[in-house]
Amino acid sequence: MCALVAGGCAAIPAETQPEAVPRERTGQPTQDVPEPAPGLDPLSVVREFVRASAQPTSDYAAARAYLTAGARAKWKPDQTLTVIEDEFSTVYVPENEQASGTGEEVVMVRGQHVGRLGSDSAFIASDEPVLEPVRLRRQPNGQWRIIDPPPAIMITVSDFAESYFRVPVYFFAPDSSVLVPDLRYVVARPQSGLPARVMDLLLSGPSNGLVGAVRNPLGEDASLESNVTMANDGALVVPLTGVGEQSEQEKELMAAQVVRSLQTVTTSRIRLLADGTALVPGHIDWRPSELPAYEAxxxxxxxxxxxxxxxxxxxxxxxxxxxxxxxxxxxxxxxxxxxxxxxxxxxxxxxxxxxxxxxxxxxxxxxxxxxxxxxxxxxxxxxxxxxxxxxxxxxxxxxxxxxxxxxxxxxxxxxxxxxxxxxxxxxxxxxxxxxxxxxxxxxxxxxxxxxxxxxxxxxxxxxxxxxxxxxxxxxxxxxxxxxxxxxxxxxxxxxxxxxxxxxxxxxxxxxxxxxxxxxxxxxxxxxxxxxxxxxxxxxxxxxxxxxxxxxxxxxxxxxxxxxxxxxxxx
Missing domain, CATH: 2.130.10.10 (YVTN repeat-like/Quinoprotein amine dehydrogenase)
Structure with a gap:
């Protein structure tokens, strides 16, 4: 997920959030993040950590604020997102399961899974129970901080609905010209960066669940030649490369993929370019209404x-x-x-x-x-x-x-x-x-x-x-x-x-x-x-x-x- 956010937003030079975090600086927030409220007990620290995980900006800087300095530098959450029910609890584990060292506590996050967002940005439902131990240590200043954070980001389903936007990314049925929606989720803010993030998903191909079931005319060689930008006349410019050898019929299918995938995140005309010229000769700007009825x-x-x-x-x-x-x-x-x-x-x-x-x-x-x-x-x-x-x-x-x-x-x-x-x-x-x-x-x-x-x-x-x-x-x-x-x-x-x-x-x-x-x-x-x-x-x-x-x-x-x-x- 971190890679998805960084990749999608790097294509928007006019914006500062979310920022692409260089690999060697992972764990170091790129913006000022307020420290947690003083005097929080371990149970509250863990609850607030989960809530802060809904903010993916600057490599989850808001959530890292609840970690020790060492944990902030080392924590590299995997590319999946665990979505849990809104009602969850934090409880101390039994005394015989607590950390042996003084000044440490182990808190268990208990709740119910709703599912997870995979590395392909597709959601997979689940109803397994949540039992996630989190270890904390009292700092010299008396504040509790997490020293052993979970390997995956945890987020409540309400926070997920607020922070992530569902977009259907389109491919084609294997032996017909029917467009097939592939439901994916992208970071919702900043809103102006949504088209770039959707294009990243489209160019990465179908989700794992649809691999082999759909056809992708864009293919594996297609990429963005430069950033997705807004032209002075209000058109959204999508500069593709790696598609020049395809037939005009295939390029029309590519145009349908791009225009239909972007229609939920922009109302602008889509200016489709391939190596600097119109992707489809004689048709440079597109609106969804100009596409054939592929679902007929x-x-x-x-x-x-x-x-x-x-x-x-x-x-x-x-x-x-x-x-x-x-x-x-x-x-x-x-x-x-x-x-x-x-x-x-x-x-x-x-x-x-x-x-x-x-x-x-x-x-x-x-x-x-x-x-x-x-x-x-x-x-x-x-x-x-x-x-x-x-x-x-x-x-x-x-x-x-x-x-x-x-x-x-x-x-x-x-x-x-x-x-x-x-x-x-x-x-x-x-x-x-x-x-x-x-x-x-x-x-x-x-x-x-x-x-x-x-x-x-x-x-x-x-x-x-x-x-x-x-x-x-x-x-x-x-x-x-x-x-x-x-x-x-x-x-x-x-x-x-x-x-x-x-x-x-x-x-x-x-x-x-x-x-x-x-x-x-x-x-x-x-x-x-x-x-x-x-x-x-x-x-x-x-x-x-x-x-x-x-x-x-x-x-x-x-x-x-x-x-x-x-x-x-x-």
Whole structure:
């Protein structure tokens, strides 16, 4: 984190905070920092040290003020940031665990982890307890100071929210032109330095959790030729180098990466240069509104109202009528179904005796029976098509809770199942739900009743797929999940069997949890669906309800039925 702050702010010569601290001077504050209040007891010194750690300026000079002179010079906290709950305590360790020398005390910081900010500036949720010993020594002037500080910076979640700013940094889906947000966090102040810090993150590549799951047109050779500056005419100048050999098409994708990544931290025009000239010939200044609709392939058309399964048939959420074809006529005993993002394809899990089977085909037509059977299958989920006019060539399901399968067209055009390496996810628990993100780079699952998000990494030759870097979101809070869906590319909507949190919204990094108004709902929930720009539809014990946002009161759906299970395309 120290390296990130120094690197981002070094590109702003007009500002003095935060300053880049030369490596040989680490531990020596570069500005005057007030000494702690006199007479603090050891417990208070440690608490104030944690609070001061929220100020990263000048190599955490405010926190170093609580250390002895020797510890200030030696302390080199690692590049991770430990985020803890606001309510934490400092207590003396038992007498038999205290330091043997006189004039010393060992204080334990006790609390609960929220997570940590990694060296890649991405947040990883955690609910482990905090038990961090801190050793102090009384100084000749009678003041207590820390002689053995923790190896990582500790910061409360409220201080983290105030001191760090969340920015989506953008990359591309591996085989389409869909932009993919990668949630990262940068030091919030000074605000004028945010564009430089965001560019540092973008040029460093995707976060560890998305490595191998996204494509980076900027590549490893791209860098800043000089500082990110504001021109006299108000444009933000981003002078790139190392991209001159790329095609104009690739440079347009680079422009999209930069402009979309910077749109949350500046309203200025972005002047994109490559070795002193326009990055894209004939187009030097950019605004987000000038970019193509790169997310269009990842969002269902407004012409598709969504569907629901009722009594073994598929119905329209828009009209309430059964859909055309065998899925709506009752020819199949439908357990669950999924419509492709463009609406042209339909996958159906049907009951066949004691087992279930999968059918895949065109919407409104008879589907091909796939050679895949089991005691149970999760509702299928479609991967987006490679182009806006193409059909999807892949859908996923989980068989018997322990086998993740993707179904793809074979050489003869028939759909065939292929296994997905999901060993890391299965270590969390059996999988009872799965939804592919509509950009095709992540998957959200219900494993052991918890929400797990993982990245999808494909072998270069396309022969194998692995679920990598699984993260459990809000462990301990979301532990009775019954259904989930993607409300946007980086945010999930979750339905649970809990009376206290029946419906919640959570970002893919799990930093926060927004609970929906539970008025009118009758727990437990049975299902939920969401999509960009669409009302959320939830199924409880009485039927279907809709809401637009967290504070909205749930309203009855126009075509509610007691056993209906809703789903939007995807």
């Amino acid at each position: 392939q990842a969002s269902p058309s407004s012409d598709l109202p969504g569907l629901m399964t009722v009594g073994g048939r598929v119905y329209s959420l828009g009209s309430g009528a059964p859909i055309d074809g065998p899925a709506g006529s009752g020819e199949y005993q439908v357990e669950s179904a999924a419509q492709s993002i463009n609406g042209d394809q339909l996958a159906v899990v049907e009951r066949s005796g004691p087992d279930v089977a999968l059918r895949v085909g065109n919407y409104g037509s008879e589907g091909q029976l796939v050679e895949l059977r089991g005691r149970s299958m999760t509702r299928p989920s479609w991967r987006p098509a490679a182009s806006s006019r193409g059909e999807s060539g892949e859908l996923w399901t989980v068989v018997n809770g322990d086998t993740v399968v993707r179904v793809v067209p074979g050489a003869d055009g028939r759909w065939v199942p292929q296994s997905v390496n999901a060993s890391e996810v299965l270590s969390v628990g059996g999988i009872s739900g799965l939804r592919l993100s509509r950009d095709g780079t992540r998957v959200a699952m219900i494993a052991g009743g918890q929400v797990v998000v993982a990245s999808i990494v494909r072998a270069p030759d396309g022969t194998s797929v692995t679920l990598r870097a699984p993260r459990v979101l809000r462990p301990g809070e979301l532990d009775s999940v019954v259904d989930l869906d993607w409300i946007s590319q980086d945010t999930l909507i979750v339905a649970t069997a809990s009376d206290s949190v029946p419906v919640a919204r959570v970002p893919v990094d799990g930093l926060r949890l927004d609970q929906f108004n539970s008025s009118n709902l009758t727990p437990p929930m049975r299902g939920i669906t969401a999509a960009p720009g669409r009302p959320i539809v939830v199924a409880d014990t009485t039927g279907l309800w809709t809401a637009g946002d967290v504070g909205d009161v749930w309203r009855p759906h126009n075509h509610s039925r007691p056993d209906a299970m809703p789903f939007y395309p995807g």
